[in-house]
Amino acid sequence: MLFLSNRVKSLAVPMTIEMTKKSRELQEAGHDIISLSLGEPDFDTPDFIKTSGKRGIDENYSHYMPVPGYLDLRQAISEKFKRDNNLSYQPNQIIVSTGAKQSIANIVLAIVNQGDDVIIPAPYWVSYADLVKFIGGNIVSPKAGLDQGFKITPAQLEDSITKKTKLMIFSSPNNPSGAMYSEDELKSLVIVLKKHPQVWVISDEIYEYISYGEKHVSMASFEGMKDRVATVNGLSKGFAMTGWRIGFMGAPETLARACEKIQSQFTSGASSIAQRAAIAAVLAGPEKVSYMVEDFTIRRKILANILNKAKYLNFIEPAGAFYLFVDASNYLNENYKTASDLCMAILDGGVASVPGEAFGLDGYIRFSYAASEENLKKAGERIITTLLSIKSN
Numbered sequence: 396m397l398f399l400s401n402r403v404k405s406l407a408v409p410m411t412i413e414m415t416k417k418s419r420e421l422q423e424a425g426h427d428i429i430s431l432s433l434g435e436p437d438f439d440t441p442d443f444i445k446t447s448g449k450r451g452i453d454e455n456y457s458h459y460m461p462v463p464g465y466l467d468l469r470q471a472i473s474e475k476f477k478r479d480n481n482l483s484y485q486p487n488q489i490i491v492s493t494g495a496k497q498s499i500a501n502i503v504l505a506i507v508n509q510g511d512d513v514i515i516p517a518p519y520w521v522s523y524a525d526l527v528k529f530i531g532g533n534i535v536s537p538k539a540g541l542d543q544g545f546k547i548t549p550a551q552l553e554d555s556i557t558k559k560t561k562l563m564i565f566s567s568p569n570n571p572s573g574a575m576y577s578e579d580e581l582k583s584l585v586i587v588l589k590k591h592p593q594v595w596v597i598s599d600e601i602y603e604y605i606s607y608g609e610k611h612v613s614m615a616s617f618e619g620m621k622d623r624v625a626t627v628n629g630l631s632k633g634f635a636m637t638g639w640r641i642g643f644m645g646a647p648e649t650l651a652r653a654c655e656k657i658q659s660q661f662t663s664g665a666s667s668i669a670q671r672a673a674i675a676a677v678l679a680g681p682e683k684v685s686y687m688v689e690d691f692t693i694r695r696k697i698l699a700n701i702l703n704k705a706k707y708l709n710f711i712e713p714a715g716a717f718y719l720f721v722d723a724s725n726y727l728n729e730n731y732k733t734a735s736d737l738c739m740a741i742l743d744g745g746v747a748s749v750p751g752e753a754f755g756l757d758g759y760i761r762f763s764y765a766a767s768e769e770n771l772k773k774a775g776e777r778i779i780t781t782l783l784s785i786k787s788n
């Protein structure tokens with residue numbers, strides 16, 4: 396008999412990808428499904444970035460590249476950190492990877508031992524928890540619901556830290572809630588962290604450019620934090636480059652070298668052509684892609700206006716990212732015991748979404764509004780129809 400490892404058997408496929416797969420299968424079978432389940436901008440990569448990638452092909456960037464990424468790309472990222480985040484990471488503190496997901500995996504592998512506690516405030520991005528579980532870490536997950544704007548308090552952080560705590564992972568803007576920590580809120584978390592110098596932090600800033608007016612602040616920019624924070628970012632969301640697979644991190648050099656070693660064994664680094672395209676994006680900065688944020692602002696309003704018609708649904712308009720994370724707990728009953736059950740009913744009604752369980756908070760549902768205005772209007776009406784029928788049963 397041939398057996399797979401226990402490790403892989405315990406690894407889940409992210410529910411976001413599961414739901415998207417399910418909706419694709421239904422679409423292929425002829426069902427009319429609008430997908431609001433995937434975390435991906437529906438824009439194409441801007442032309443100036445594609446041109447830079449094409450130039451990379453013509454200039455024969457077809458050989459193995461330095462494991463941490465091309466030096467000129469890391470220099471551009473170093474400039475980006477200064478320009479946007481008030482952070483001075485030298486190129487030798489920067490590692491380019493195949494997506495922010497790999498950056499996070501590298502860091503978790505480099506930091507966490509079996510049995511270490513890792514604080515992951517809920518709601519959290521699905522893969523943080525699965526990654527930590529995969530390598531035997533122990534998840535401690537303080538919950539931050541709608542009532543507290545999906546942000547943990549300093550007291551919750553303090554209560555979550557033990558002698559075994561090695562790492563905290565969080566994102567701002569947050570996936571799934573879109574919540575952003577203000578400078579003062581981050582500062583109050585920093586005060587707690589300073590009492591516990593053994594705790595590393597991963598600050599996942601992949602949605603940095605997708606925010607609706609609030610100022611984005613990097614955790615590493617607070618005095619004394621740069622030596623213990625890994626700042627993760629990437630091009631997937633802000634530049635509509637999900638398929639190019641480019642993420643990066645800035646970190647203390649010891650951690651950067653550890654991640655380079657891991658990457659040298661796992662992937663050898665990110666695609667050479669994608670890295671050449673990435674230089675144009677990183678140098679351009681947010682202005683060149685602000686039209687996407689303008690569109691997301693309109694779409695956020697469209698979906699919010701329709702879902703406001705559902706009397707028992709509670710939500711706040713998010714400060715960043717492109718998701719509405721709605722509290723649907725008033726719709727739970729004997730027949731629909733979990734948000735997953737509700738999502739299945741909503742899928743039967745023609746809309747794919749992701750249940751809050753995937754993000755560590757039951758009773759919630761995530762709808763992505765990275766979809767066309769027409770589809771958002773149609774999807775919103777379908778969601779309302781399904782919810783009305785659930786309440787009237």
Ligand SMILES: Cc1ncc(COP(=O)(O)O)c(C=O)c1O
Nearest residue numbers: 434494495496520570629631642
């Ligand atoms: C919070 C968060 N971090 C990281 C990622 C991964 O991004 P990438 O495509 O760069 O791997 C995602 C993608 O959904 C995300 O939502």
